[in-house]
Amino acid sequence: MPGGVGGVGPETDCPYPDSVLSRLGYTVVGVSGRPEEGDYVKRLGATEVLDRSLFSSPGKPLGRERWAGAVDVVGSHTLANVCATTSYRGVVAACGLAGGMDFPSSVAPFILRGVTLAGVDSVMCPRPDRLLAWQRLGLDLDLAKLGLITNEIGLDEAIPVASQLLEGKVRGRVVVDVNR
Template sequence: MFSALLIEKGETGQTVSLTRLDEADLPDGDVGIEVEYSTLNYKDGLAITGASPVVRSFPMVPGIDLAGVVTDSAHADWHKGDRVVLNGWGVGENHWGGLAQRARLDGDWLVPLPPAFTARQAMAIGTAGYTASLCVGALLEHGVRPEQGEILVTGATGGVGGVAIALLTKAGFTVAAATGNASQAEYLQQLGAVSVLDRAEFSEPGRPLQKERWAGVIDSVGSHTLANACAQTRYGGTVAACGLAQGMDFPASVAPFILRGVSLLGIDSVRAPRTVRTTAWDRLARDLDVDALEAIAQEVGLSEAIAAAGRLMEGEVRGRVVVDVNR
């Protein structure tokens, strides 16, 4: 038997509870895992609170991330005792996820836990930090360099934003952080942001072309924020879009793309192949200061995760929430 969060749906709607399950209840998969840590992402908050119908089948164990140890494997790449990380692949949506002490998964979804990180540190990074690494990699691969100018990071106090700032600073970039919480300015500066901007500058409708400010942008917000960021990007600059905290819409014009040669790159973290994932985790292991993780992360036990998900959806959480599934 093991402990897990379980989302169920009945005639009166969705419920979520901390419960005990049997390993025989686990879904199909060729790798069994003893989970050490998971985390709470925005998508987990949506799933647990029921704020959006991200869960595709019921009952469901939420948690799109996990780090742990292989207990048994029928997959050629993994053996008992291997330390692994899982991000995405629909886990926590249509396949039982990481907010439990046990998991059974498809071995093709896993990557090795980098030796530089403990399981807790890997979950302080989680999908948010892994996505930030994908974004930084995309900017670099598209030719963005520190000497070309500032990089704007929107949603800066979120998990993607915090890790993106730290990675960009390590790579030599000058970073401007946009946030709706002015009280977090010192925290963002500790991560490496040179300037902290009010998100209100970006969150309302703006002109199709605005003053050129940014050599590159990492945006986890979408909607008007993404549109304004594109409108302010310098000639030949690059915008990496990976989130929709403000909305799924993109109320923009083609002007930045056809008059300034701006590139808009879509960043998918859910179905990225293992080679791409491994490269992103290698960058994190090489360039992310583990001390920065302590500033970014806070820890809760599995029994506290439901309440923490509610706070996350209310915008009351800074950085990353690590979940110790064994307490």
């Protein structure tokens, strides 16, 4: 269960977990607040796309086990609800705070289901780990899907596209060609 239309891969400079996880044989469920982008998320590898509102309210400490693993870029109630519905011994990677920095959870998923909450940090991550991650991307990422994720613009488009980014209207990653 990875994030939605944003750029982090999964979100976070690892391009899209949807593509990688589906290629590894997992059934991937995407989450997005933009129903019009459902087909896009499916083209990246998700078989189903759920509305993000299903995860954003306070939930129970434990719910039905649904996910073998998850990549979360949202934080707050979304991260808490994902942990509460992750299967026995599943792993949740927390790498963002698009929905908030808080984590209103309980210890129940961790002590009753052995769930692991793994932190992802792309800034201080040691070089050997980075090399391993990029090697795995070389093996596990369908490079044909990079084109779906990437939009290239010229330098003079950077300011208007930045406004669209802040309005949540940009999907994937934008590459600025400073020579254009």
